[in-house]
Amino acid sequence: VQLVESGGGLVQAGGSLRLSCAASGRAFSSYSIAWFRQAPGKERDFVAGITWDGGSTYYADSVKWRFTVSRDNAKNTAYLQMNNLKPEDTAVYYCAADLPEIPTVVSRTPNEYDYWGKGTLVTVSS
Numbered sequence: 018v019q020l021v022e023s024g025g026g027l028v029q030a031g032g033s034l035r036l037s038c039a040a041s042g043r044a045f046s047s048y049s050i051a052w053f054r055q056a057p058g059k060e061r062d063f064v065a066g067i068t069w070d071g072g073s074t075y076y077a078d079s080v081k082w083r084f085t086v087s088r089d090n091a092k093n094t095a096y097l098q099m100n101n102l103k104p105e106d107t108a109v110y111y112c113a114a115d116l117p118e119i120p121t122v123v124s125r126t127p128n129e130y131d132y133w134g135k136g137t138l139v140t141v142s143s
Contacts, residue, residue, distance in 0.1 A: 018040050018041070018042040018043070018044070018045060018048060018114050018132050019040065019041045019042055019132070020038055020039070020040055020112050020113070020114060020132055020133060020134035021038070021039045021040075021041075021134055021135070022036060022037065022038050022110060022111065022112050022134040022135070022136060022137040023036070023037050023039070023137060024036040024037050024137060025109075025110060025137030025138045025139045025140075026138075026139070026140070027140045027141075027142065028102055028139070028140070028141055028142070029141070029142050030102060030103055030104055030141055030142065030143050031101055031102065032102050032141070033098070033099060033100045033101075033102065034099050034102065034139060035096060035097070035098050035099070036052070036096065036097040036099065036110055036112075036137060036139075037094055037095070037096055038050065038052075038094060038095040038096070038097075038112030038134060039093065039094050040093045040094065040095075040114065041093065045090060045093040045114075046069055046070075046090040047069055047116060048069060048114040048115060048116055048132075049066060049067065049068050049069055049114070049115050049116075049117050049120070049122070049123045049124075050066065050067050050086075050088060050095040050112060050113070050114055050115075051063060051064075051065065051066035051067075051112070051113050051115070051123055051124070051125075051130065052064040052065045052066070052086060052095075052097045052110060052111070052112055052113075053110070053111045053112075053113060053127055054106075054108035054109065054110045054111070054139075055108055055109050055111070055136075056107060056108040056109075059108075061111070061127050062077065063077055063125035063126075063127075064076070064077055064080055064084065064097070064110070065077065065080065065084055065085075065086040065097060066086065066123030066124075066125070067086045067087065067088055067095065067123065068120060068121055068122075068123060069120055070090075070120075071087065071088050071090075072121075073121060073123070074086050074087075075123050075125070077125075079105075080099075080106075083099065083100050083101045083102075084097060084098065084099050084100070085097070085098040085100075086098075095112060097110070097112075099139070102139075102141045103141060104141045104142065104143045105141075106139060106141050107139060107140050107141050108138075108139060109136040109137065109138050109139075110136060110137050110138075110139055111133055111134055111135075111136045112133075112134045113127070113130035113132060113133045113134070114130065114131070114132040114133075115129055115130045115131060115132075116131070117129075
């Protein structure tokens with residue numbers, strides 16, 4: 018599966034953005050999808066994840082109640098709605114796809130993911 022992120026940009030603190038992750042290839046609906054982010058000089062961190070059917074979602078504590086992950090399997094697309102953005106949310110955001118052994122599990126470990134997009138930059142100004 019190939020992944021392409023879009024929707025990043027420059028926004029003021031308190032603003033919102035919606036990122037999209039468009040997938041091509043077969044069986045998008047079989048994959049769990051996760052969003053990671055990487056700020057300059059820092060490691061790539063888990064942000065949010067969603068199971069293959071959208072039935073379960075998971076969030077990093079730092080984004081809980083502000084970000085919402087969703088997917089539309091008919092459109093082969095996953096989304097990350099980001100509200101009340103803060104300067105510390107500034108990073109390159111990546112989506113990643115995984116075929117987990119246990120379908121209800123979404124890994125928070127980047128090494129577990131086989132497929133990655135190239136990322137989209139989100140910059141939040143204070």
